[in-house]
Amino acid sequence: MEYLYFLYIELLHKYNLPEFIGMTTFPLLPFCVVAVALILVVLFLVLMERKVLAFFTQRKGPNRVGPWGLFQTIADAIKLLCKENITPTGAEKFMFNLAPLLAFVPVMVIWGLIPFSSEFDFMSYSVSALLFMTIASIPILGILLAGYASNNKYSLIGSFRAVAQAISYELPLVFVLVSVVVLASSLNLRQIVLAQISVYPFCGWFIFPAFLGFLIFFICATAELNRCPFDLPEAESELVSGYNTEYSGMKFAFFFLAEYAMMFIMCAFMATLFLGGFLSPFGFYLSEKFINNTFWAQISVYFEQVFWLFLKTFFLIFCMMLVRATLPRLKSNQLMGFAWKVLLPLSFLNLFFICCYKYFIYAK
Numbered sequence: 001m002e003y004l005y006f007l008y009i010e011l012l013h014k015y016n017l018p019e020f021i022g023m024t025t026f027p028l029l030p031f032c033v034v035a036v037a038l039i040l041v042v043l044f045l046v047l048m049e050r051k052v053l054a055f056f057t058q059r060k061g062p063n064r065v066g067p068w069g070l071f072q073t074i075a076d077a078i079k080l081l082c083k084e085n086i087t088p089t090g091a092e093k094f095m096f097n098l099a100p101l102l103a104f105v106p107v108m109v110i111w112g113l114i115p116f117s118s119e120f121d122f123m124s125y126s127v128s129a130l131l132f133m134t135i136a137s138i139p140i141l142g143i144l145l146a147g148y149a150s151n152n153k154y155s156l157i158g159s160f161r162a163v164a165q166a167i168s169y170e171l172p173l174v175f176v177l178v179s180v181v182v183l184a185s186s187l188n189l190r191q192i193v194l195a196q197i198s199v200y201p202f203c204g205w206f207i208f209p210a211f212l213g214f215l216i217f218f219i220c221a222t223a224e225l226n227r228c229p230f231d232l233p234e235a236e237s238e239l240v241s242g243y244n245t246e247y248s249g250m251k252f253a254f255f256f257l258a259e260y261a262m263m264f265i266m267c268a269f270m271a272t273l274f275l276g277g278f279l280s281p282f283g284f285y286l287s288e289k290f291i292n293n294t295f296w297a298q299i300s301v302y303f304e305q306v307f308w309l310f311l312k313t314f315f316l317i318f319c320m321m322l323v324r325a326t327l328p329r330l331k332s333n334q335l336m337g338f339a340w341k342v343l344l345p346l347s348f349l350n351l352f353f354i355c356c357y358k359y360f361i362y363a364k
Helices: 002-014 019-025 028-056 072-082 093-113 128-136 139-149 153-184 189-194 211-224 249-274 286-290 294-326 332-363
Strands: none
Touching: 028 072, 028 093, 028 249, 028 294, 072 249, 093 128, 093 139, 093 249, 128 153, 128 189, 128 249, 139 153, 139 249, 153 189, 153 211, 153 249, 153 332, 189 249, 211 249, 211 294, 211 332, 249 294, 286 294
């Protein structure tokens, strides 16, 4: 970010603006970029999921509001903004109102931990991978509070299911993360990406030595997001809507935003860990080949890196949507048993294999 900061200061000097303006406004720019990107990504993902599910189930998706139904999600957002926020009688008001914020605010924070390019990492720490997993676990507290404070048995059952599911699938997910840390010898997400650079294009990506870990991580991430076939906390055929049954208006929208934003972030996290993150699959950046001007080539490389990360992320999101369109919902005992009896032992096996692989690579 230092390089971008100096570019920003240099731009201000061209317009005879003092440096202290850049010092005060530059820290706000990442937050504004993240907030705008969050809203745009969620609007696009909702429309994308409707279109993808309609294609796979041979139905017509949104096709009335705007050309090809492109404005349908905007209309839904306006509808939620206009709806009344209702607090049920008998609900614990403070916790009921706090729950949507607990589910939404951590999502805004962990966006900054993802290295979107070699310069666009808003928060870079030596333990950013561990910090990501820690903050990503906070929204489950919002779900628990929502179910407990709603004074509704369906909401309470949904929140208990969500907590049990999160605890069960968090363990295999963490062990897979440890295997990636062993491969990269770092907990810093940018260093994990750079450790996947190879002489041969995309052959250094960690998905190849840790393919089993990638599958486990993908399944656990799907369960953490409460997506089908792991959507028992929101099972409409059993629980009306689950933990958010009593919410309306913008309070419901916060849960909705958090769910889709977290889906994008988890897929970006997976792309960072296993698919080379912002690295080009060609082994070089197209901007460096086709742009002669050195300055603009450098700037274009950063945007190209963002493009590659987004492309890998949306591919993983598409796979999650395909799973939703294909598989039925699991029963509660099947869901818990699959985590403890299948995924957890496989995550141990994956970690053991990666440790052996790393040992023999260094032994050579």
